[in-house]
Amino acid sequence: MADVDTANVCTQIIHSHFGRFTSTVASTLLNRGRLSFPQLVRYSRLKPRTVRAAILVLVQHNILWHATSEDEGEVFEVNIDECLTRLRFGRYVWLAEQRFGMPGAGIVELLLDHGKLRPPDIMSHLAPQGSKDSTVYAQALHKLVTSCYLKPSTVLSHISPRDKRISYEAEEKAKIPGFPTAKELRQAREAAAGRLKREEDEAEKIGLKRKSQASSRPSKRVKVLDDNVVDNNIYFRVNYDKFNVHIRNKLIEAAARERFNDGAAQVLRAALKATESDQKTLAEIRSVSTTAANIAMNLEDDHGLKSGIVLNSRKPKDITLVKAYLSMLAFVDNPTPAGKAASFVSFTGSKIYVEFEIIATRLRRRVLEAVTRERHGDDGVRVLRLLLDSGKVDEKQVSKLAMIAPKDVRPLLSAMSAESLISIQEVPKSADRNPTRMFYLWYVDLSKACSVLLGNLYKTLYNINVRKQTETEEASVKAVLEKRERSDVSQDEGLLTRNERETLREWESRIEKLTVLEARVEEVVFILKDLDGIGPSLL
Template sequence: MADADTARLCVQIIHSHFGPLTASVASALLTRGRLPLLQLVRYTSLKPRTVRAAVLILVQQNILWHAHSEEEGEVLEVNTKECLMRLRFGRFVWQAEQVFGKAAAEIVQLILDHGKLRPVDIVAQLSIYDPKSSSMYSQALHKLVTASYLKPSTILSHNSPRDKRIRYEGEEKAKISGFPTAKELREAKETAAARLKREEEEAEKIGLKRKPKEQSSNRSNKRKAVDEEVFVDDEVYFRVNFDKFNIHIRNKIIELAVKERFNSSAALVMRAALKATEAKQVSSASVRSDPTSIAGISMHVDDADDLASGLVTSSKKAPVASLVKNYLGLLSSADNPTPSGQAAAFVSLSDNKVHVEFDVVNKRLRRRVLEAVTRERHGDDGVRILRLLLDTGKMDEKQVSKVAMMANKDARPLLSALSTDSLISIQEVPKSADRNPTRTFYLWFVDLPKAYSVLLGSLYKTLYNISMRRHAEQEESNVKAVLEKCERSDVSQDETLLSRLEREILKDWEKKREKLMVLEMRVEEAVFILRDLDSSGTIDDL
């Protein structure tokens, strides 16, 4: 069940997209947990027909999961991650247009509006005013499906994966004889997760069909060469694959991080390295990319890019491959082979193969968000203590004040403030069995999963406040009257029908809306770094 801040944000998103009745159904599920349909009707105080229609809408939009309980039968549960992903729908449509063109963007937008659709319905809906454009949309749809930007909607996508993972873990634990060890329990969880992932991959292979097409061979007319033609299955419902679009967001963040640390030329090389393996990247939480070569990266560098401006070289016209190799040496921290240097690397070089170390970069990005929040709340001294505990481990109060070169009277209240915000945690080590506080060591350390989880909840609260602020600004009497007047057909065609005061009110409202949108995008980027770049999956399990 979601926490209070996440639940409020999800209810607000559903309210703005589907109305108050659907939001009341989602609110009951988010506050009370999974419920059967009869109890959902009782808690919402709505008519059964209304609740059933709201449930159908949320299921169609992939926001509700089905689950079967032995005690209560079929129950419903809100997929909070799917609901929160709706904040990025505009960015997904923009990315589809940048990669595949306007026709693909229209397809993605239509599927996002309906949740899931069949290829026949997609082409018929988009080409209703221009039947000749059906072939263009069919080609764009084929590109999106083959590139995994669209994936089939299966039965597994409507069932809660947590229930199936728990059942699989129970089956694996039942195979262990005797008292299970920590290693055996970990292996059981890994086996259950691999089994669930394998089932999902097998279920998503139904989107494409192969049609054999016989062609005459050039060598002999008697022999036939069979060529398989791949086409999209018209009977399968497709939905948007968010992971594939999240890859573009992650790659852009990594490119900006390289530009911030080195220069724009190094960022161009990193972008080329990411493009070289972009087709094989399947998830934004991958540990590392597939191997590529320096020549493959050089092919993705544009001729107009001036890589020599970012390096001091002896020759003025060095070959592109040589410049790329020099930049990769910088990105891999080849001049610093120590553990600290490798922890600060972006790529790794081995046997002329280049890997982009996503896991290393993701950890560094998430730590940077944590340090930024700590600096904003507790200043540079708080960041100093946080870095000390992250690098050293568990330390008591006297050690922290000594190593951080701070007075004990200054370190004590700062440690308490950091602990109150869950940025650091405390570990009790009793000297005796009675756990007497006077005979107990108190060690401070950074519990990263807990800190990230609490910080993520705070960011959800910020997103909710931004949305409510935008709604309150829009509902002001003067602004509301002007916006209603702008919706008139004559005013939309001729803005001179607005008075001077009305134009000033409209301009002021547009400035406020733009500022709130920029702030929302920045906060959402921090949410993406903390949640979607978590390769270990600890945030989802909390």
């Protein structure tokens, strides 16, 4: 069951994509948790046929999980992450166009519209048999599958991973004789997680099959040539993780440009490009190893690295410039914990790694500091950094170390605590836990702070979409939009009056600003939510 803000934004997304009845079914599941079909019909107050059709639509688009319960039979649950990811569909299509051209973007867009399809269905929609573009789309589909931008949709992908993990843990615990120890319970959880990961990896390998071709040359021994081809009997869906990797890499590149200059950002982009084929998910702590030579080979042709750094040589080689930038990105001149926490790459001999966990930690910490600065000024940021670096500190120490007057520290700490940016820990001096005989220590509860910020961001996304809908449903705007949809006006907008064109221009400007704002808020959600699975904390 989701919180109120998350449920509102998910319901709004489903309503805009699938309509009112489907959003009613989704809203019922979001607000009441997992339900069986009879319960869903009763709480949604819809006809069974309508509920069944809505469930089929949501399952087709991977938004609904279904599992079998011993008490209630088959139950349904909303996949919240899948629903929120629909806000990035436009960016996914754009990324596919950048890497695979219009054919690849068309395939990705079609799969996003239909949820999952088989290769023959994809080809029938985009390039019917016998058309000139059939070969182009077939090649683009093969590239998307082999590059893991598309993945097979199996029965396991429609079952909640939490249910499978609980079931596997119960099986592993049943193998333990007697009363299990803490170590044995931990090993059972690790074994269940490993089993779940192996099943997911094996399920994603069924998208390709081996094709055997006999040689046409007559010979006593027939020569067989094997090649991987896309299996036409498998349903494919878009692999969001692979596209999210590119979004993360863009954020990393922008962070390097902001911290240093364009030259450092280009070198880091080349390092990410050199290891791009091995980047599968956002859960990777660091990239695979690469070398300075590989990074130099992946630099852009028109790079201007010389203008961003000063060396003794007048005409330094590219490899020399790359090594200098890598040393700067790795903070080689600052071999302290602070230098390591600020680094982008690391060295192990001649091998170079991009540190995803360290960078993601820094990005999330920067978001937390930005929110604190906006609400509480520079003093609030100073207190936040102090607590992040020092841990639990009492009020007097905060005043002394942050160099803020005691009369100003107490209201500042109270205001930040009210917004869950910081938390308080009570340490009793005696067993009676008298409030007058206690130590009160301030610290940053990272999971709580990020959770509250995410709730506020979801509320902002909901308000943005409500504002969009309100702007569109305004009487004057709605009349102009309906007129523009007429066949004669759509072919010649000169049929609109001057006032109507002005109204349309102002509406498009407002919608564009709201769309840009929505993209920025969603980017912050990506940093706090999607990149949070890499590192355990912001420290």
